[in-house]
Amino acid sequence: MKTDSKITIIPENQKVFYIVFFAAVAILYILSIFQLKLNLSGGLSNFLKAFEFMGKMLNMDFSEWKDVLYGALESISVAVLATIISAVLAFFVSFMAASNVSVNFLTWFWKGIAAGIRAVPTLIWTLIFVAYLGLGPFPGVLGLCFHSFAYLVKAFSQSIEEVKEGNIEALKATGATWLQIMARGVVPPTKTALISWTALRFEFNVAASSILGLVGAGGIGHELSRAMRSFEFEQAGFVVLVIFLMSFGIEMLFHKLKLNVDKRKLKRQ
C-alpha cells in the first residue's frame, strides 16, 4: 500500500455537493438582500433606533399589572386547552396514520390531512377562526388545536412506527385483537415519547398563544398589541417581560421534570 500518495477521506461527489450547496446558500443570501433593497448604512441607523426603542421598553410601567397577568393566565389556559384537546385527538388518529399498524389507505389519508393542516401556520388558522367566530380566546384555542393536532399526529405516528415489529407479532400470535395489541404492545413502549412530544408542543403552544392576541384571539398578546398601538412602550416592556417569564418558566419546569425522570431511570439501572 502506498503511504506517500494523497489519501482521500471524502468522496469526490460529496465534495462537489458541499461546494454547490454553499454556493447556492450564498447566492440566495445576496439575492434576498437585493430583493429587500437593504443597505448597510440604513441598517445601522435602524439598529441604533432599535436600541433607543429598547431603552423605552426597559423603563417598564407596571400600572396595568392586573390586566397583564389576567391576559397571561388566559394565554396559558388557551395553550392548556389546545394541547389537551389536540393531544387526545392526535393520540387516536396516530394509530391510523402509523404505517406499521394501519392500512395504506388510512395512513396516506391521515398523513395527508396532517401535512395539509401543518402547511398553514397557527396564526393564519387563528385568523380564519377569528373571522368566522369573532374575537376572543375560543378562536385561539381552535387555531392552536388545528396546528397542534397535525403536528402531534406526525410526531405520534412516527413514534408508533418505531415500535419493534416483534412486539406486535408476539401479541398477534397470542390471539390478541388489534385494539389489545395497540394498548398492550404499542402504547407502553411509546408512552414516554408521546408524553415528551406533548410537553414540547405545550411549550410551543404557550409561546404561540402569547402572540395570538395580535390577531384578536385575546390573551396576553392582546395586551401587547394594545400597548404597542397606543405607543405605550413602557407598558409593552412589562408585557414582554411577562411573556418571557411565562415561556421560560414553563420550559424550566419541564426541563426539571425531565431531569427527575432521567434520575429515576438511572436509579433503576
Add this chain to the structure above:
Amino acid sequence: MESLLSVKDVEKVYDNGTRALKGVSFELKEGEFAVIIGRSGAGKSTLLRCINRLISQSRGSIVFKGIKTEKASKNELRKIRREIGMIFQHYNLIDRLTVIQNVLHGRLGYMSNFHGIFDLYNRCDRRNALRILERVGMEKETLKRADQLSGGQKQRVGISRAMAQNPSLMLADEPIASLDPVSSGVVMDSLHNICKEDGISAIVSLHQVDFAIKYASRIIGIRDGLIVYDGDPKDLTESAIKEIYKKSPDDRMENKDENDEEKAIAV
C-alpha cells in the same frame, strides 16, 4: 395418537418472487416434540409463521384441530392463535412492562377488548401466571421490568407467556439462537419439560443439531423450502445432516431471503 396438526403441500411465495416453501407436508401428533433443522433461509421461520397464520401460505392447506387455518374467520383465527403458543428468537417482550404483565399477555386471546386494553386480568389468570413463572424459576422476578432481565431469563418469560395461553401446540422459532450454551440448556430444559409434563406438542426450529438430537422426539430437516428428512433423531446419520445442510444453488440469495421473511411478518 391423534393428529393435532396437518400441513399439506404448503407453498409460500413472497411478493418479490422468493419461494420460501415449495410444497411442505407433514402431520404432527399430540405430544410430539418436533425439531426443525436447516440452513438459514431454508424456510423454517416461514413454515412456523404459516402455521399460526402470522403470514399466509400461497398454496396448500394447514389444518389445526380440524379447522383449516387459511379458511378460518377472524374469530376462528383468534381461537386458533390462542391455542398455539409462540416463542421467538428475540423474545419479543414488551420491555417497559413487568415480567408478570408480559406473561399475562398470553391471556389476551381469551379476553374482551375492554378487559385486555385496561389490563383487567382476573384472579385465576394472575395466579396461573405466578405458577407458570415458578415452573420456569422466575418467581422472584415477577415485578422486574423485562428490559432488566438477561437473555436466558427473557426467553423463560417468553415461554411463560406462551404457557399462559394454555396451548395445545407450541411453536418456537430459534429460541436459543441468541443465547450462550448454558442459558440455551436452561431454556431448552424448561421448554422440553413443560411440554412433556403438560402433554403439549411442539415444533421448535433450531440451528444446533446436538440440541435437536437431545430433545426432539422427531426431527424434520428442511432444505431450500423442502422437507429432506423426517424421522427419529436416532436415525439422523452424518450423511442425513450433510444432506440437510448442503448448499443450494440459491445460497447467494440467503441473506436477502431472511430479510424478506422478517419484512413479511409485519402486521
